[in-house]
Amino acid sequence: TDAEVSTRKKTFAEVQTERLDQAERTVLIKCPSKLNEKKLLQYLSSHGNIKSHFFFENRGISALIEFSEKSSIASLQDAVGIPGTSEHHVVPFKSRLFTFTLKNPVSQRMEETPLHLSPQCHIPVKDLIQKLCLADSISSQMYILLNEYQLTEENIKLRFLACSLVRDFTRAYFPDSTVKPFGSSVNTFGKLGSDVDMFLDFHDAGKHATKVKKGPFEMEYQMKRLPSERLATQRILSVIGDCLDNFGPGCVNVQKILNARCPLVKFSHQPTGFLCDLSVSNSIAIRSSELLYIYGCLDSRVRALVFTIRCWARVHGLTNSAPGTWITNFSLTMMVMFFLQKRSPPIIPTLDQLKELADEKDKHIIGGYDCSFVSDLRKIKPTKNTETLDVLLGEFFEYFGNFDFRKNSINLRKGKEVNKPESSPLYIWNPFEQDLNISKNVNQPQLEKFIAMARESAWILQKEDKTQQMINKEPWGLAALLIPFGKSNSSRMKNRMKGIGSETIKSLLDSLKLNNANSQQKAVGK
Numbered sequence: 001t002d003a004e005v006s007t008r009k010k011t012f013a014e015v016q017t018e019r020l021d022q023a024e025r026t027v028l029i030k031c032p033s034k035l036n037e038k039k040l041l042q043y044l045s046s047h048g049n050i051k052s053h054f055f056f057e058n059r060g061i062s063a064l065i066e067f068s069e070k071s072s073i074a075s076l077q078d079a080v081g082i083p084g085t086s087e088h089h090v091v092p093f094k095s096r097l098f099t100f101t102l103k104n105p106v107s108q109r110m111e112e113t114p115l116h117l118s119p120q121c122h123i124p125v126k127d128l129i130q131k132l133c134l135a136d137s138i139s140s141q142m143y144i145l146l147n148e149y150q151l152t153e154e155n156i157k158l159r160f161l162a163c164s165l166v167r168d169f170t171r172a173y174f175p176d177s178t179v180k181p182f183g184s185s186v187n188t189f190g191k192l193g194s195d196v197d198m199f200l201d202f203h204d205a206g207k208h209a210t211k212v213k214k215g216p217f218e219m220e221y222q223m224k225r226l227p228s229e230r231l232a233t234q235r236i237l238s239v240i241g242d243c244l245d246n247f248g249p250g251c252v253n254v255q256k257i258l259n260a261r262c263p264l265v266k267f268s269h270q271p272t273g274f275l276c277d278l279s280v281s282n283s284i285a286i287r288s289s290e291l292l293y294i295y296g297c298l299d300s301r302v303r304a305l306v307f308t309i310r311c312w313a314r315v316h317g318l319t320n321s322a323p324g325t326w327i328t329n330f331s332l333t334m335m336v337m338f339f340l341q342k343r344s345p346p347i348i349p350t351l352d353q354l355k356e357l358a359d360e361k362d363k364h365i366i367g368g369y370d371c372s373f374v375s376d377l378r379k380i381k382p383t384k385n386t387e388t389l390d391v392l393l394g395e396f397f398e399y400f401g402n403f404d405f406r407k408n409s410i411n412l413r414k415g416k417e418v419n420k421p422e423s424s425p426l427y428i429w430n431p432f433e434q435d436l437n438i439s440k441n442v443n444q445p446q447l448e449k450f451i452a453m454a455r456e457s458a459w460i461l462q463k464e465d466k467t468q469q470m471i472n473k474e475p476w477g478l479a480a481l482l483i484p485f486g487k488s489n490s491s492r493m494k495n496r497m498k499g500i501g502s503e504t505i506k507s508l509l510d511s512l513k514l515n516n517a518n519s520q521q522k523a524v525g526k
Contacts, residue, residue: 009297009377012290016180022157023164025051025070028271030099031061036111040100047079048072054154055115058273064157093247095168097271118154120273122192125315125482132479133470138461139389141478142304149191149307159185162272163198169243170200173236177202179278180286187289188296189306189333196274200240201281233280234258240278241265284432287364287371291431295337295348297377301389302348306336308393308478315482316453318446325443327426327450334412334428334438339396341415345384350415351431354380371432393478397458401451409437457481 010018031040037055040063044050049068056062067073073096080098083090123131128148135141151159159181167179183197184190213219226232238256245254250270257264264279296303310329313319320326340347357374364371374380387395408417409427413434420427422437425447430436460480469476475483 011375011377012186012293013375015293016186019156019160020164020178020180022066023160025068025073026064026066026157026161026164027073027076027096027098028161028165029063029065030097030271031055031063032100032102032105033060034102034105034112035061035115037113037115039111044076047075052157054118054157056118056120056154056158058120058271061115061117062271064154064161066157091247093249095165095249097165097249118152120155120158120192122149125311128311129475129479129482132477132482133473133475135477137388137390138393138477139304142308142389142393145311145478146304146307149311150303151185151190151192155192156185158272159196159274162196162269162274162276165269165271166198166244166248166276166278169248170240172243173239174200174202182282182285182289184329187292188303189292191307191310196269196276197279197285198276199279199281199285200236203281230263234263236280237263237265237278241267283364283366284369284371287366287373287432290375291351291354291373292333292337294354294373294375294377294380295340298348298380299383301392302336302340304389305340305392305396306333308389309336309396312453312457312481313450316449316484318450318453323441325441326446327439327442331426331428331439331442334431335400335410336396338410338412338415338428339399340392341412342399343385343387343392343395346415347383347385347387349380351413352415366432369432369434390477394458394461397454397461401455401458403451405447405451453485456485 029040041050041053044065047067048071050065051068052066054064056064076098077094077096080094082092083099122128128145131144131148132141135144163179163181167177170177170179178201179198180201181196181198184194185196185198226235238258241254241256244251244265244267248254248267252268252270254265254267257266262279262282264277266275266277268274269276296306310319310332313327313329313332318327319329319332337348341350351373354373355370357379358372359374362372362375404417405426407419409420409429411418411429412431413429418429424437424440424442425444426439426442427437428439430438461477464476464480466476469480474480
């Protein structure tokens, strides 16, 4: 029942279904600059009941309007005209994006009312640091950071709407298709301003499987056959990409990247302000999104710690939005999860433990990999661990500042360090595709920089005198960690690097000896 669902934590699938349904009943309106909110809502209500709405700034004022009934949209569309322009010719695609202007602006200007605008991006770090200094503990600093950076209810609605508007195009070719967000938009770890990863799905799950095929015939559609799934994906994305490029209102800078490991179409969706990546259904990526959703829902400390570590890493240049040899946010998030599995008692369960709790409907075997884990959060026992975030933050830096990366890898299935299967500097097992390292891109210098920064941060937290710093109006606690270190204490930093540098040289010499010994053996063997 609905009441029962609303009191417990919803499953990932329930949230997705609800949000996609919401998005189908939603329109986006570019508003006149001098606007009377009450008049706008009054007019729109003539087409049907409005369930929710908000305004936001995006090259002028826009309004997202969610109707109670889908039929209200058709009613509104019937009243909307096609733009009359002399210098342009329009592509006559009727979407759910409208522009409203005032018929006689002079008389209506007097009635302008101040609007509440929902922010769609987070505050700059320097403003965040000032807010953090006013808090009374590191723990509350971390929750302030979380509140400033996490996706808002309004931003999530906008993300699902962007997917729903793309889906209006894909349905022209594939009537059953859906377009759903995955990754940070849905895993509870998304930050304001991040891109929207969306995928195109053709199998409306379970719809066909449940029908018992009656009658004497095996029946199937005649469909075009292609030599590989990859080729089919590339062709579909190529056509959808052209379609968005040619006909999609507000879809600009469309790039088709069809030869990537995972083919995709990148575009900028101006009406919502998002950069979007569209790919074709990737079941394993969805399982990863759901796994993180579960971890994020289990304990409020999980998200606070992840957001803090990611912000810290960005400030110190450990992560970067461009692809390269640095640690990704996904790898960092997995490192935090692993650390929380290692606490005593553990704060979150291992993936193997979640798999043991799975029932029949949670069974997912994808491409030969077992991706099963429990979906009902009520079946997972809450943790007995009561450590504060103040403690956990310091311990995180301590743990990874002294982690034996040369020998050990990070395995979230088992929740323990295991010997590295190969020599990548940082080895984090892909939780589902067990033969992949999700941090294969990270090189030795980047890992060393991470270790040095972690050690420095642990040191700052241990040494600091909070009361003194507050009296002196100096940044303290988390605020002190979000200021690039080179500025105030570069000599101390060099000392931290010293130990690391010599270890690296030593390991290089060791590996040279080894290689040398191996080549000698080979020579002997010949």
